[in-house]
Amino acid sequence: MNAIRGFIFAAAALSCIAGAPPSAQAQPYPNHVIRIVVPFPAGGLNDNVSRIVQPFLQEELGQPVIIENRSGASGIVGTDFVAKSAPDGYTVAVVASSHTVTPATGAKLPYDTVNDLAAVGLLVRDPFLFIVGDQVPAKTLQEFVALAKSQPGKLNYSTPGTASQSHFVTELFDDRAGIKMVEVPYRGGAPAMLALLSGEAQFAVLSTQLSSPQIKAGKIRPLASGGRVRDAHFPDVPTLAESGFPALEALQWVGMLAPAKTPKDVIAKLNAALSKVLARPDVIERFTAQGVTAASSTPDEFQTLVETEVKHWLEVSQKHGPPPADPAAK
Numbered sequence: 124m125n126a127i128r129g130f131i132f133a134a135a136a137l138s139c140i141a142g143a144p145p146s147a148q149a150q151p152y153p154n155h156v157i158r159i160v161v162p163f164p165a166g167g168l169n170d171n172v173s174r175i176v177q178p179f180l181q182e183e184l185g186q187p188v189i190i191e192n193r194s195g196a197s198g199i200v201g202t203d204f205v206a207k208s209a210p211d212g213y214t215v216a217v218v219a220s221s222h223t224v225t226p227a228t229g230a231k232l233p234y235d236t237v238n239d240l241a242a243v244g245l246l247v248r249d250p251f252l253f254i255v256g257d258q259v260p261a262k263t264l265q266e267f268v269a270l271a272k273s274q275p276g277k278l279n280y281s282t283p284g285t286a287s288q289s290h291f292v293t294e295l296f297d298d299r300a301g302i303k304m305v306e307v308p309y310r311g312g313a314p315a316m317l318a319l320l321s322g323e324a325q326f327a328v329l330s331t332q333l334s335s336p337q338i339k340a341g342k343i344r345p346l347a348s349g350g351r352v353r354d355a356h357f358p359d360v361p362t363l364a365e366s367g368f369p370a371l372e373a374l375q376w377v378g379m380l381a382p383a384k385t386p387k388d389v390i391a392k393l394n395a396a397l398s399k400v401l402a403r404p405d406v407i408e409r410f411t412a413q414g415v416t417a418a419s420s421t422p423d424e425f426q427t428l429v430e431t432e433v434k435h436w437l438e439v440s441q442k443h444g445p446p447p448a449d450p451a452a453k
Contacts, residue, residue, distance in 0.1 A: 153186045162201025173217045183396035206234035210382040212389035220375045223432035227440035228286040242426035243379040244394045248418035250350035251373040264346040264366040271302035281315040281324035292373045332414040349373025
C-alpha cells in the first residue's frame with residue numbers, strides 16, 4: 124500500500140510540473156518587456172540616444188523595449204533604481220560619462236558605481252569641443268592660451284555645474300596650459316552655452332551636440348577637439364594633441380549598464396543586440412544628425428573604461444579642492 128501511495132504522489136507531482144504555467148518554468152532570455160531607465164529628463168543626450176536605439180533593439184530582441192525617465196539628483200535616483208533592480212536583464216540604465224564623475228562630486232551615493240552595476244556596452248562616444256565666443260579674437264588654442272596668460276584671472280569659463288566633467292576637464296587644461304581662468308557654473312549645458320553667447324564667459328568645454336548649432340550659425344568658434352583623432356563632424360578642427368596638449372583627452376560617452384550579478388549570458392545577448400543596432404546605417408545617420416558617433420564595445424571594454432574613469436576623476440577632484448556636497452546644487 125505504501126508503494127502505491129508513493130507512486131500516486133510522484134505521478135501527481137509530475138503532473139503539476141507539466142501543467143505549470145509558462146511563467147513558472149525557465150524560459151530563454153528575453154521573454155517579456157525590457158525597460159531602459161534614463162536617469163535624466165527627456166530631451167537630453169542619454170534620452171535622445173536611447174530613443175534612437177529603442178525600436179531597433181526591440182526588433183533584435185523580439186520583445187517590447189520601453190523607456191522610462193527617472194530623473195533626480197544629477198542622475199543618482201534613476202541609476203540607484205537600476206542598481207537595486209533584479210539582476211535579470213529586464214531593467215537596464217543608459218547613462219552618460221557623468222556617471223563616472225559623480226563619485227568625485229562629494230555626493231553620498233546609495234550605490235557603488237563600479238561594483239553595483241555591470242557594463243553591457245557603449246552606445247556613442249564623442250569628443251568635447253574647446254570653444255570660445257565670437258567676441259574672443261583667438262583663432263587657435265595656442266592663441267587663446269597666450270591671451271589668457273596676458274590676462275591672468277580675467278577670463279571666465281562657463282560650465283554645466285561645479286564638479287561636472289566640463290569643469291574638471293577645464294581645470295586640467297588650465298594646469299597643462301599654465302593659465303588661470305574663473306569658473307562660472309550654471310545648471311546645465313544650455314545656460315552654460317548662453318553665457319558664452321552673451322559674453323559673460325569667454326571659454327567653455329562643451330559637447331558636440333550642444334555646440335554644433337551655434338558653430339554652424341557662426342556664433343561660437345571651436346578651437347580644438349578633445350579626441351585622439353579629429354571629430355568627423357568638424358574635420359577642420361585640430362585635436363588637443365595637434366594643438367600642443369598630447370597628454371590631454373576630453374571625451375563624453377553614453378553606455379548601457381545592468382544590475383550587478385546579471386548573468387553573463389544575458390549581458391552577452393544584450394551586447395550582441397546592441398552591436399547589431401549600432402552597425403545599422405540608419406542608426407548611424409540618426410546619431411550623426413544628433414552630433415554624436417556610434418561606438419560599440421564589449422562588456423569588458425566598457426567595464427574597464429568605467430573603472431579607469433572613476434579613479435581618474437577622483438584624483439582630479441582631490442587635486443582641485445573639495446566640490447559641493449550636493450552635485451545638484453549648482
